[in-house]
Each structure stands twice: as structure tokens, then as C-alpha cells.
Amino acid sequence: MTIKMRSLYTSIITIACFSSSISFSSEIPTIPDAKFVVPEKREFQLNKSISPCNNFFEYVCSNEIKDFKLPESKNRYIFSINDASERIKKQRFEYINSLLNESNLSAQNKMIKNYYSSCMNEKSRKTEELLLIEEYKKEIVNLSKQELLEKFAQESLTGNSNLISINEFNNRNNPKIKDILFYYHLRLGSKDYYSDENLMKDYHDLMIQFFDLISMSSLKNETSFLIDFEKSIAKVYPSKAEFRNIFTSNISIKREKLLSNYPNLYFKTMLNKIPNNINVNLVTKDVIKQINVLFQKVSIKELQALAIWNRFSMQDIKYSYPEFYIKNKDFQNKYFGSSKIEESLELQCTVDTSQILERNLDIEVLNKYYKNFPENRVKSIVHQIQKTTLENVEKNTWLSKEAKSKAELKIKKIRFQLVKPDNLEDWDLIETTELNPDSFIKNKRKIADNDFNKMLKEIKLPVNDLKWQMSPLTVNAYYNPTANQFVMPLGILQAPFFDETKSDIINFGSVGMVVAHEIGHSIDDQGSKYDELGKLNPWMNKEDLKLFNKKTFKIINLFAKDGIDGKLTLGENIADFVGVKNAFQSAFPNKTSENKEEQKEFFIQFAKVWCGVLQPKVREYFIKNDPHSPIDLRVNNQMKLSEKFEETFSCKKGDPMTLPNEERISLW
Numbered sequence: 001m002t003i004k005m006r007s008l009y010t011s012i013i014t015i016a017c018f019s020s021s022i023s024f025s026s027e028i029p030t031i032p033d034a035k036f037v038v039p040e041k042r043e044f045q046l047n048k049s050i051s052p053c054n055n056f057f058e059y060v061c062s063n064e065i066k067d068f069k070l071p072e073s074k075n076r077y078i079f080s081i082n083d084a085s086e087r088i089k090k091q092r093f094e095y096i097n098s099l100l101n102e103s104n105l106s107a108q109n110k111m112i113k114n115y116y117s118s119c120m121n122e123k124s125r126k127t128e129e130l131l132l133i134e135e136y137k138k139e140i141v142n143l144s145k146q147e148l149l150e151k152f153a154q155e156s157l158t159g160n161s162n163l164i165s166i167n168e169f170n171n172r173n174n175p176k177i178k179d180i181l182f183y184y185h186l187r188l189g190s191k192d193y194y195s196d197e198n199l200m201k202d203y204h205d206l207m208i209q210f211f212d213l214i215s216m217s218s219l220k221n222e223t224s225f226l227i228d229f230e231k232s233i234a235k236v237y238p239s240k241a242e243f244r245n246i247f248t249s250n251i252s253i254k255r256e257k258l259l260s261n262y263p264n265l266y267f268k269t270m271l272n273k274i275p276n277n278i279n280v281n282l283v284t285k286d287v288i289k290q291i292n293v294l295f296q297k298v299s300i301k302e303l304q305a306l307a308i309w310n311r312f313s314m315q316d317i318k319y320s321y322p323e324f325y326i327k328n329k330d331f332q333n334k335y336f337g338s339s340k341i342e343e344s345l346e347l348q349c350t351v352d353t354s355q356i357l358e359r360n361l362d363i364e365v366l367n368k369y370y371k372n373f374p375e376n377r378v379k380s381i382v383h384q385i386q387k388t389t390l391e392n393v394e395k396n397t398w399l400s401k402e403a404k405s406k407a408e409l410k411i412k413k414i415r416f417q418l419v420k421p422d423n424l425e426d427w428d429l430i431e432t433t434e435l436n437p438d439s440f441i442k443n444k445r446k447i448a449d450n451d452f453n454k455m456l457k458e459i460k461l462p463v464n465d466l467k468w469q470m471s472p473l474t475v476n477a478y479y480n481p482t483a484n485q486f487v488m489p490l491g492i493l494q495a496p497f498f499d500e501t502k503s504d505i506i507n508f509g510s511v512g513m514v515v516a517h518e519i520g521h522s523i524d525d526q527g528s529k530y531d532e533l534g535k536l537n538p539w540m541n542k543e544d545l546k547l548f549n550k551k552t553f554k555i556i557n558l559f560a561k562d563g564i565d566g567k568l569t570l571g572e573n574i575a576d577f578v579g580v581k582n583a584f585q586s587a588f589p590n591k592t593s594e595n596k597e598e599q600k601e602f603f604i605q606f607a608k609v610w611c612g613v614l615q616p617k618v619r620e621y622f623i624k625n626d627p628h629s630p631i632d633l634r635v636n637n638q639m640k641l642s643e644k645f646e647e648t649f650s651c652k653k654g655d656p657m658t659l660p661n662e663e664r665i666s667l668w
Contacts, residue, residue: 078612
């Protein structure tokens with residue numbers, strides 16, 4: 001499950017999370033970015049020296065992986081995702097560059113041009129960084145403790161939060177209404193890192209160097225407070241597995257409770273900007289309580305250190321303090337596996353422009369490069385997957401009558417939105433604004449501020465549940481339970497996810513699996529808490545859930561044997577299981593089919609989707625943080641669970657890619 005604070009949705013992948021059993025312990029060889037070429041199409045020659053019944057991932061992927069060299073700027077590469085992403089990045093780059101020498105541009109294209117130009121202007125960026133840091137230092141040293149605490153609250157209202165972030169959040173009782181959500185992001189991502197003594201020591205050293213470089217050595221003594229501050233919050237911060245249930249529980253809080261229980265966070269300043277009739281939510285109360293307690297006894301020096309560290313340590317220091325920037329990259333590489341090498345500035349700025357102005361850029365790119373996409377073929381596959389899923393739920397024998405009826409209704413009511421939005425309104429474009437080609441940081445903050453103000457301005461308006469939470473050129477897909485909506489952008493509909501040269505039967509193994517995966521989320525342990533209208537209204541009773549949990553415990557146990565947190569990854573592993581099963585049944589509705597070669601191609605196409613590599617340290621990072629299992633296990637463990645795979649490849653009981661029947665599950 002991926003959390004996007006403007007909505008809650010489950011996606012087929014977390015873009016950054018890719019793993020490979022081939023690369024658990026050895027470094028992947030690299031190649032300079034300039035020499036790396038994305039092939040028009042990968043062949044995925046099968047490794048006939050490996051039995052598919054012994055290791056299906058290696059049978060399909062190892063030949064492609066064997067000669068692959070990772071671009072130096074990357075620490076992971078999954079072929080289906082990254083090949084498509086690289087092609088789209090090139091198209092974005094070409095489009096942006098076509099604007100640079102043009103003067104008579106639309107307001108939208110002028111905004112894109114100026115943002116990119118400001119990113120490319122290294123000299124101006126250095127000057128701007130130094131000036132902003134100096135201005136911020138002067139500002140906070142003249143504030144009292146109370147004024148500094150209030151400043152944190154004021155910054156939360158700019159879209160550039162320094163402590164507490166604010167976003168809109170669909171009301172769980174009426175998904176047509178917008179709430180407000182307050183939340184705090186743990187700076188290192190996972191609470192587990194705060195118990196690593198070596199990491200904490202290096203993190204502390206990083207802080208000391210930061211304050212030395214920005215000429216605030218007087219705050220070096222406060223770095224111990226910064227470490228203790230984050231470690232204290234980490235102790236009460238939810239684990240990644242616990243986050244699965246937070247957003248389906250009651251996290252709303254009365255305004256008077258916010259004000260009375262957490263006075264040191266100055267929620268009054270934030271609430272003054274939020275209409276009184278808007279419901280507010282808190283993630284999580286223990287975290288906010290802990291921050292409030294720490295702020296009760298914090299000194300002015302400690303607050304100054306926190307304000308500066310939070311504002312500048314991870315951003316806006318690339319050109320002004322390159323020594324710290326490099327040391328920070330070394331730290332990120334050592335503990336999280338990120339690459340020390342960067343892409344060319346042109347591509348960095350293409351990515352940055354894409355991130356900040358994604359939809360505004362992609363609506364132009366899509367119109368230029370994607371004219372005749374075979375949308376009807378995709379719609380046909382989606383329709384068949386929906387039909388198969390519904391038929392299987394109708395045949396279910398263990399759900400209560402009421403739950404079964406609700407599941408059927410929910411599947412019938414799913415809204416499918418494919419390829420690109422039908423209406424301009426549903427693109428959710430950023431409002432065009434004047435940007436300065438010499439002010440990169442101010443441009444970025446201006447856009448964030450405008451977007452935040454737009455959110456507050458529209459908070460009283462009904463939710464537009466046709467609005468896309470991803471740009472159409474995102475290489476991903478998602479299911480949004482609060483709208484009972486499945487979105488599959490054009491970005492993911494490239495080979496091998498969708499291969500126009502293959503039959504629909506083979507494409508069921510890839511794009512069909514994606515569709516079945518996301519529909520599966522609508523009725524899993526989390527999806528079953530929402531009704532067909534997207535309202536938080538659980539429809540499995542206690543006995544249903546007891547049976548569901550008993551069945552799915554086998555999946556938890558299977559992945560736990562491979563060192564994976566089966567509880568964290570449960571939702572995605574269930575969706576993969578349902579995805580493979582229902583996609584296969586859609587491709588081969590005739591149970592007596594003897595076309596073994598097509599069936600083999602189906603499973604091979606599925607495995608191709610997850611072929612890839614990553615550096616070993618990255619795998620460690622994502623096992624701690626990602627709700628999706630490593631890609632080798634997304635292939636091999638799902639093959640173990642599949643009787644059809646065993647039959648198709650004539651595997652014998654006891655082969656590595658098989659399980660005893662009692663260790664397999666049936667759901668729907």
C-alpha cells in the first residue's frame with residue numbers, strides 16, 4: 001500500500017522498490033550513464049540451463065540480468081518499469097528543450113521553460129541558496145521560544161512544512177467530503193534505523209559538519225538534542241506494518257482537543273486557516289503528544305538548531321555547501337544504498353521539472369507523442385478480468401451471505417479509468433504562475449505554496465472522485481478505496497506490461513495481472529473496510545475476518561520463511577496471488593484447455609514484468625520500508641502458490657517451485 005496524503009490508494013508497485021535474488025550479496029556492475037542505452041524492446045531469452053520448477057525468476061530473468069550493467073546514477077533497475085520511465089524521461093527532455101528557444105509560448109509552457117531554466121542555472125542557485133540560508137539564520141536568532149514554536153506552525157501553512165505537514169484527506173464516513181490531515185514524517189523513514197548505533201553516530205557527525213559549514217558552530221552542542229528528538233519520536237512512531245491499519249481506523253480529533261492537548265505545536269495558528277466545519281485528523285496522536293512534551297522543555301538554542309536542520313539539511317545546499325552535500329550523499333549511500341553518482345544536470349532538471357510540474361508537462365508530452373494508442377484492447381482485457389473476479393466471488397463458499405453480496409456489488413461498481421483522463425478538470429493541473437528563470441528555490445516554494453492555498457480554497461468543495469492521483473505518464477497503476485476507482489495510466493501500458501505484438505492471452509499474464517491485482521485490493525483485508533461507494537463501512541463480519549485471516553496466514557508464513565515481513569507485505573502478496581489466479585482464468589476460461597505452450601507464455605510474461613536488479617544495500621532498505629515483496633519473491637512465491645503453474649510446467653511435488661496443497665490457499 002502506498003500512502004499519498006491527498007488520497008489513500010494501493011498501487012501495483014512502489015516505484016523505488018525492486019529486488020533480485022541474483023543480487024542479494026554482490027554489487028551490480030555499472031556503466032556511465034552516457035553509455036547506457038534503453039533497447040526498443042528486451043528479448044528476455046530464457047535460461048534453459050535452469051529448470052522453471054527450480055527457480056522461475058532465474059529461468060526467465062537471469063540471461064537478461066547476466067550482461068546488464070546498471071547506469072551509474074541508479075541503484076536499482078527493473079526492466080519493465082525503468083525502461084518505460086527512461087523513454088518517457090527522454091520525451092519530456094525533448095519537449096522541454098523544444099521550448100527553450102521559443103518566446104511566444106502559452107502561460108503553461110512558459111512556466112515549464114522558466115522552471116527548467118532556473119534549475120539549470122547553477123550560478124544563480126548557489127547565490128540563492130546562500131542568501132536564503134543567511135536570511136533564515138538572521139530571522140530565527142531574533143525570535144523568542146514562543147515565536148519560534150509558532151513559526152513551525154506558520155511554515156506548515158506554506159506547503160513547505162518544517163515539522164507538521166497538512167494535507168486534504170477524504171472523509172471516511174462520507175468520501176465526497178474533504179477533511180484535513182495533520183502528520184509528521186520521520187526523517188529517516190523507518191523507526192528501525194534509530195536503533196542502529198553506527199548509523200546514529202554517522203548521522204550525528206553529519207549534523208556537526210552541517211552547523212560548522214553554515215557558520216553556526218554555536219549550535220553544535222545542540223546536535224545531541226536533535227538525535228534524541230528524532231529517536232524519542234521513533235520510539236512511538238508506527239511501524240510500516242502498523243501503518244496499514246491507521247488509515248482505516250478513527251483518526252479524527254476535535255479542534256478543542258488539538259488546542260488543549262498539544263499547546264506547544266500552535267495548532268491554533270494552523271486551524272485559523274481551516275474552515276470551522278472541516279473535520280480534522282491526526283496521524284498519530286502518540287507522535288504528536290511526544291513532540292508536544294519535547295517542546296515543553298526545549299531551549300531556544302535547541303529550537304534554532306531544529307529549525308535550521310529541518311529546513312536546509314536535506315535540500316537547498318547543493319551549490320552553497322558542496323562539502324556537506326557530498327558527505328550527505330555518502331551517508332545515504334552507506335546506509336540506504338543510494339547512488340553517489342548523479343545524472344547529467346539536464347536530466348536532473350528534467351526529473352525535477354517532471355516532479356514539480358508533472359501533469360502540466362505530461363499533458364503536452366502526451367499530446368505530442370501518443371496519438372493512436374489501442375485503448376479498446378486494454379478495455380477488453382479489463383472487462384474480462386472484472387467478469388472473472390465477479391464469477392469467482394459468486395462461487396465463494398466461505399464468506400457470509402451478506403459479505404458475499406457486498407463484495408459482488410463492490411466489484412460491479414468499480415469505476416475503471418484507463419490511459420488518460422477524459423476531462424481537463426480530472427488532470428488536476430497546477431495553476432499557471434509567473435516563474436523567474438533565475439530563482440529555482442523560490443520557484444519551487446512558490447508552486448508548493450500556490451498548491452497548498454488552492455487546496456485550502458477548495459477544501460469546502462465536494463471531492464472530485466474522477467480526479468487522477470497519478471499523471472497519465474506514470475509507470476504504475478492504483479486502486480483508490482475511497483472512490484472505488486481503478487486507474488491505469490498510459491505510462492505503464494508499454495511492453496512487457498502491455499505488448500501490442502502479443503496476443504491478448506499473453507497480455508493477460510502482465511497487464512491482466514495488474515488489473516486483477518488492483519481489483520483484488522477492493523476486497524482484501526483493507527478494501528473490505530470500504531463499501532461500494534468508498535465509505536468506511538466494513539462488510540466482513542468477525543467470522544468472515546477470522547476465516548480470511550486463517551487462510552491468509554499461510555501467505556504471511558510463506559514470505560516470512562524468506563526473511564520478509566509477511567504482515568507488512570500481506571496486502572500486496574494477496575493482491576499478487578489473486579492477480580495471477582484471476583488473470584490465468586481470464587486467459588484460459590476453458591478448464592480443459594491443452595494449449596500448454598500458451599499457458600507457459602502466460603507465466604513467462606508475468607515473470608518478465610518483475611525482472612530486474614538492485615544493489616544489495618537497497619534491498620535491505622526496501623525490505624524495511626516497502627509493502628511489496630522483493631521482485632524475485634513476487635515471482636517465485638506466487639508460482640509456488642499456483643497449482644496451474646505446477647501443472648503447466650509439469651513440476652513434481654517437492655520441486656522448489658511447488659508447495660504441498662495444504663500450504664496453498666483459496667480465496668476467490
